[in-house]
Amino acid sequence: MLLSKGYEITVFIPGKHLTKDKLYTKDGIRFVEFALIRTKASDFLGYETFIAFEFAAVIGDYLKKENVPDIIESQEYNGIAYYILQMKHLGYPLFSEIKVLLTLHAPSFLYHTYNEVPAYRHPYFWIGEMERWCILAADQLTAPGYFLTQAVQPYFSNKLSREIKVIPYPFEEKETEKDLSKDIRKNLFFFGKLTPQKGIFALLKAINNLRKKGWSNKITIIGGDHYYHPEQTSMRSWIKGKYKEEIRSGKLALSGNLSPSQLKILFNEGVVVIVPSIGDNYPFTVIESMQQGHLVLVSKQGGQGELVKHLENGLVFDHTIEGDLEEKILLINQLSLEALQLIRKKAVTSVSEKHNYETVFKEKKKILDEMIFTTNILNTFPFTRQPKIINNKNENKFIPDLLSVVIPYYNMGDYIHETLESIYKSAYTSFEVIIINDGSSDIHSALLETVSTSYPVQVYSQSNKGLSAARNAGANLAKGEFLVFIDADDKIHPDYFGEAVALLKKKKNVSFVGSWVQYFEQSNGIWPAFTPEPPYLLAYNMVCSGALVYNTNDFLQYGLNDPALKHGLEDWDAVVSMVANGKNGVVIPKLLYYYRIRKGSMARSFTPEKIISAVTYIAKKHHAAYAQFSSDLSALYNANGPAFLTNNITLDQYNYHLLPSWIPFKTKIIKAVKRFPALRNTAFKIQSLLKYRS
CATH class of the missing domain: 3.40.50.2000 (Glycogen Phosphorylase B;)
Known part of the structure; x- marks a missing residue:
């Protein structure tokens, strides 16, 4: 239909078995069957999330090679447009200029209910979250009928306030004489x-x-x-x-x-x-x-x-x-x-x-023209479950644009130079560095003294009070409008500070920014963080919460670390507190923070008992937030087990438990099952066949 009206159309299709893109033209329409090779995200993202990330990557390539298109049209199914829209709202170059029309087709969060799929099991619930967010984040929404415009409403915490415009499917075929005289009643x-x-x-x-x-x-x-x-x-x-x-x-x-x-x-x-x-x-x-x-x-x-x-x-x-x-x-x-x-x-x-084309096009053109001639205004970030915003006092004592980098230090003399070296390579140069020496030994205190001769840092010493107290002390000394904590053995990418601060300055409803995390030293894994929102946030730490860039004023009011959490998770508690008070955060889907995995670290000493104790404390502390999402949390726990056993919400964790331990190559099989949805059903069938033997 659009082709017949003079529009140029390019259709992008995932090419599951291609090693390079396949381009061809059919009936005047350009097709790009893109190879899933642009990123290595399949190593750490489940299949549907990976496809969405690859889709954004190929669109990014074409945005660079060609002009920004007037419209990108996508459906919501499986959150295929999730990362395109994330990059748009996060202000990625060229992506911020695109306009996305989302046509509702078959949202899994709705159809899973009809099909009796365990919708709260990983990754199904996460896929539904991606779809919901796409619906909120797109520039315009359409659906082919009125039914879907109403059916999706109960799946949003507040009724969807956005209008979904109904545009029927275009359908035309050459008129042929049809013999309608036959008796068809038995067919x-x-x-x-x-x-x-x-x-x-x-x-x-x-x-x-x-x-x-x-x-x-x-x-x-x-x-x-x-x-x-x-x-x-x-x-x-x-x-x-x-x-x-x-x-x-x-x-x-x-x-x-x-x-x-x-x-x-x-x-x-x-x-x-x-x-x-x-x-x-x-x-x-x-x-x-x-x-x-x-x-x-x-x-x-x-x-x-x-x-x-x-x-x-x-x-x-x-x-x-x-x-x-x-x-x-x-x-x-x-x-x-x-x-x-x-x-x-x-x-x-x-x-x-x-x-017919004429009738449908008349309605479609209205939407396309409206989108084309409307300027993008992206000064807020769309959140799926927006809590009530609390207008806190806006303190003016902070220096505009200055980023205060706080480093809690306890016997980290072997690593602090490497950490500071990465900080001072930052492309963003308006920052101060505050090191809180939390009762380190004489040897490590002496090593810290040598640091001040190499870097312009401020060092403050206190008796050992723990990580929470050290972070809070540094935060209270901060002069900058923005604040970040960096562990004394970690590193950052040169672009991290600049990209995070730019988002905090541009998005008036964003109070903190994180990124994906690259592990190093004793692990080369990746932590793909996600926008921290309930209900997931209340069960599962969705961001590397000890490495976020904050609006300082918001952190001091709602994010100070709780010393009572002596075994850890104090940084997760801070994020829960901020979000519960309407201070939301976003995640840049890039590897901008480097997290050292080493023996003897606090995180490596976690035990299930320590985690359970901390989680219980956090839930009681934030009772109102947990009560609000109690039904979702109950369903998530029943579908997936304890949240601390889940290391990635995009993967099919459940099938790990389906196959008996004696099956050869179980680890490789499970790895494949987690990533490729076609294998999930196979895993179920194998488990069904072997359940008596196991």
Whole structure:
């Protein structure tokens, strides 16, 4: 449609098995099938999150090579546009200029509910969080029908205040003479994915009830197989077991996926297409079936109910009325051929009237023009669950633009020079360095003395009071508008301070900034941090909270470290406190902080008992915040176990426990399962087969 109106279109498609990008033109549209090789993010991100990151990387390449496009259009499914939108709102060069139109299609946070998927299990809940954030962060939202605009509302903490504009799918085919005189009443087909959401259970139940009344028509089920979580088996297997007599007698057929040419032969003389979805966006199956002159029987629950009018251009039943589907199936045989012919004829014209290019383009163009001629204003960052903002006193005692770097120091003489060397290589030069010597030994205190002769640092000494007290002492000495803590054995990237301060200055609702973390020395792993928001934040430390760049005033009011947390997690507690008080933070998805992994460090001495003690204290301390999200937290804990056993919310942690320990190459298998969703169902099947042996 857009091509026919003079627009230049480029379509980006993930190329799962490519080693380089594949570019081609088809019907005047440029396609970029991009190789998933631009980043190494598959080493530390789950599959869906990795794809979103790679998508942003390829868009970044094309932004550099070509002009910034007028519009980037994406769907929300699996958060594919997550990192494009993150980079836009974080002010990345060129990304900040793009305008993103998000077309709602099939949000997993909604469809998982329909499909009885354990939606709070990792990574499903995180994928839903990405989708929710994309919906809030895009410049404009559209959906093909009104159903989805309402169905997503309960999945936001406050009702979605943004308007979702309804733009029907464009659909045109060459007009061909259709023979609508055939009797199609015995050609019944279910056409759709084998999922609960598509209404397969309701249909099979209705058929079973009809059989008891003597109804003997055959029904054919066409559609791809899917995993059914409650029974830990595939839908196809479940149906074959439950309805084996029906299948054996030939009254129920499972055809699987069929090619367009196979469907054309099968549907050549016309059929009845049943679409009994319990909730659906606006299934294209209905549009195609109606345009081809088939009789459609659809549920009221979904976008299809907006196109199909009962006994006018199809048949409609209501899931909330007991026996209504059975009644409407029987009605098909009760209607005369002439009545059916009129309904089918009206179906064809209905699609042409509502979905023709001219009608749809008129509405689409309004949105595109509005976006193109609207200037981006990005002075705030969108948060999924925005707590009440507390307007704290704005102290003017701090020096504008100055960053106070506070280094708590306890017997770190072997590392402090390396840490300071990285700090003084910072591209951002307006900073002061404050070192708090927290009762170090004479040897390490002497080593610290030599530092002041090499670097312009301020050293303050106190008796040993612990990490929290040392950080707080440094914060209270800070003169800068901004504040950062750096452990005395860690390092930073030269760009970290500059990028963080720029965000704090630009985003008026952001109080702290973090980044991804690169481990070094005894580990080369990566910590991919994420925007710290509840409910996840209350269960799982989403950022390297000891290395954040803060607005100093906000930190002093809400982020001072709690000395009572003597075993650790005092920095996580500080983040929880700030967010609970409306002081939010963001994460730059770059490796800008280097965290040393070494024996003897405080973090290495964590035990489950220490963590449980600290988490219990934090939950009681922030009772109101935990109470607000208690149902989400309960569901997360039940789905995933103790949060401290989760090291990455983007990975499928659950399947680690499914396979017996005696399976060869278990570690490699689990690594693959965590990253690739297609293998999740396989893991479930293997576990089901081996559960008795294990």
